[in-house]
Amino acid sequence: MWLKMLPFVLLIFLIMKPVENANILFVTTFPSVSHQSAFQPIWRELSLRGHKVTVICSHPLKDKSLTNLTEIDLGGMRKQAMNKMPKDLMKYMTQKPTFLMTFTKDMIATSLFSEMNKRILEHEEVQKVIKGNQKFDLVIAEWLFPTVSAFSVRFNCPLIGMTSLGAPIVALDTVGNPSHPILSPDHNLPIGRDLSFRDRILSTLYSVYVRVYYHWVVLPREDRTIKKIFGEHMPYIGDIERTVSLILLNRNTVFHKIMPVLPNVIELGGVRNVKVQKPLEPELKKFLDNSKNGVVYFSLGSNVLSSNLPEDLIEKYIKVFEQIPYNVLWKWETDKLPRQPKNVFIHKWLPQTSVLAHPNVKLFMMQGGLQSMEETINYHVPVIGMPSHSDQTMNVDTAVKYGFGIGIDFDDITVENLKAAIMEIMTNKSYKENVMHIEKLMNDSPVKGIDKAIWWIEYVIRHKGAKHLRSPSMDIPWYQYLLLDVMAVIFSVLALLIFIIYKLAKLSVHLYRMLFCKKSKTKKE
Ligand SMILES: *[C@@H]1O[C@H](CO)[C@@H](O)[C@H](O)[C@H]1NC(C)=O
Numbered sequence: 001m002w003l004k005m006l007p008f009v010l011l012i013f014l015i016m017k018p019v020e021n022a023n024i025l026f027v028t029t030f031p032s033v034s035h036q037s038a039f040q041p042i043w044r045e046l047s048l049r050g051h052k053v054t055v056i057c058s059h060p061l062k063d064k065s066l067t068n069l070t071e072i073d074l075g076g077m078r079k080q081a082m083n084k085m086p087k088d089l090m091k092y093m094t095q096k097p098t099f100l101m102t103f104t105k106d107m108i109a110t111s112l113f114s115e116m117n118k119r120i121l122e123h124e125e126v127q128k129v130i131k132g133n134q135k136f137d138l139v140i141a142e143w144l145f146p147t148v149s150a151f152s153v154r155f156n157c158p159l160i161g162m163t164s165l166g167a168p169i170v171a172l173d174t175v176g177n178p179s180h181p182i183l184s185p186d187h188n189l190p191i192g193r194d195l196s197f198r199d200r201i202l203s204t205l206y207s208v209y210v211r212v213y214y215h216w217v218v219l220p221r222e223d224r225t226i227k228k229i230f231g232e233h234m235p236y237i238g239d240i241e242r243t244v245s246l247i248l249l250n251r252n253t254v255f256h257k258i259m260p261v262l263p264n265v266i267e268l269g270g271v272r273n274v275k276v277q278k279p280l281e282p283e284l285k286k287f288l289d290n291s292k293n294g295v296v297y298f299s300l301g302s303n304v305l306s307s308n309l310p311e312d313l314i315e316k317y318i319k320v321f322e323q324i325p326y327n328v329l330w331k332w333e334t335d336k337l338p339r340q341p342k343n344v345f346i347h348k349w350l351p352q353t354s355v356l357a358h359p360n361v362k363l364f365m366m367q368g369g370l371q372s373m374e375e376t377i378n379y380h381v382p383v384i385g386m387p388s389h390s391d392q393t394m395n396v397d398t399a400v401k402y403g404f405g406i407g408i409d410f411d412d413i414t415v416e417n418l419k420a421a422i423m424e425i426m427t428n429k430s431y432k433e434n435v436m437h438i439e440k441l442m443n444d445s446p447v448k449g450i451d452k453a454i455w456w457i458e459y460v461i462r463h464k465g466a467k468h469l470r471s472p473s474m475d476i477p478w479y480q481y482l483l484l485d486v487m488a489v490i491f492s493v494l495a496l497l498i499f500i501i502y503k504l505a506k507l508s509v510h511l512y513r514m515l516f517c518k519k520s521k522t523k524k525e
Pocket of ligand 1: 021047048049050051065066067068
């Protein structure tokens with residue numbers, strides 16, 4: 001009996017036993033709940049497995065029971081920045097970029113990121129970590145911007161990159177992952193899943209532009225920052241980021257466009273447990289329970305505040321809501337909505353999963369952010385997507401292509417088309433069926449995202465890096481990668497051959513003519 005059980009006991013022991021109690025530094029930089037909520041489960045789980053985890057973040061868990069977790073809370077910095085954010089910038093965020101604006105938006109975004117990263121590194125508590133004598137066995141860094149990868153040099157330990165969504169081309173370049181501009185365009189581009197000719201031109205130009213801009217502007221600027229913060233002895237930031245062992249992406253191969261990935265690019269496919277629900281406030285619960293005709297839930301996420309939207313747009317929403325035979329739950333961040341229709345309920349902050357889980361909620365009007373998409377798919381609620389920045393256009397187009405949503409750009413919203421879209425989704429059953437279908441596909445996976453992430457993180461700790469997974473493309477010059485030298489030789493030889501054949505042909509014609517002409521001359525004579 002005992003002998004029979006032994007392999008199981010051993011197996012359980014092997015599964016349960018943490019690699020060793022490692023010291024891990026987890027640095028997140030983007031102060032948005034949609035980014036942070038994808039990371040929180042990971043730092044929580046790592047600490048529960050006995051690792052000593054130090055986190056630099058804007059949204060700490062503040063869970064006293066997690067005794068192995070130290071959270072450095074930069075939330076105050078976020079609040080300051082939000083208050084200072086000009087209304088113009090908000091307008092800019094709700095505008096889908098045009099062809100040319102795609103390029104300028106990248107310049108603005110990278111300079112904002114740069115400023116933000118510098119301020120994080122200068123923060124008093126972060127300075128204590130940098131100057132302190134604590135040791136770390138691993139640094140995990142949010143992989144949207146290179147600056148914080150410098151921590152891995154400071155602590156002389158392996159580095160893992162992680163994102164809460166896909167990754168921009170320049171981040172994929174740090175491990176040498178191929179990014180074909182047509183097959184896997186940059187996830188921030190305002191284009192859909194099937195690329196039109198215009199999109200293909202945009203994607204190709206953008207893939208060249210971001211790399212040139214990154215190497216000539218972004219990296220030198222960040223290099224100055226890390227030299228100032230960590231000291232002049234630091235290697236070039238562009239070389240530091242290329243020592244990354246793995247990158248973990250919150251991509252799902254069903255939802256996201258398929259792309260080729262190297263063995264050190266791990267697609268987690270969802271990390272959060274979206275099944276967790278917080279209780280609804282009594283008043284809100286009563287509103288949802290009593291909405292027998294169905295509820296349209298309207299929220300633009302945590303970064304875009306509805307109350308900061310342009311007034312003419314708010315007016316259009318109100319007109320539409322007045323005309324539909326359904327109730328509306330609107331995430332509205334001030335106390336009063338001017339001209340609030342009777343069927344509209346406003347609330348400053350909503351437990352989104354609990355709202356989506358309510359059986360009367362039939363439609364989600366959203367901006368197309370990935371975390372909201374994950375939630376709405378899991379609760380089988382079709383969407384109307386109004387995308388404006390980063391990966392939102394691609395996400396909304398995915399909802400359209402899978403048949404569980406309708407997309408309308410902010411600039412194209414009219415009372416008529418928005419009302420028609422709401423009526424279509426509320427009355428046509430196919431949207432609901434399609435969202436159930438994609439949910440089944442997305443959740444059919446051998447390993448949960450969180451388990452996959454932890455396994456790979458501990459893998460890097462166990463082997464002190466993952467050099468053996470490094471792509472050979474990282475160690476050859478770019479002209480060799482692009483086959484320029486090979487092409488040059490092949491084309492030179494071809495050109496030489498063509499030249500020789502041409503010369504020979506010319507010579508033979510010449511010879512032939514000479515002989516022929518001589519003959520005819522002799523004939524005439
Ligand atoms: C903290 O880590 C230790 C091992 O270092 C582990 O035994 C303990 O369960 C962890 N505690 C919590 C609350 O995660």
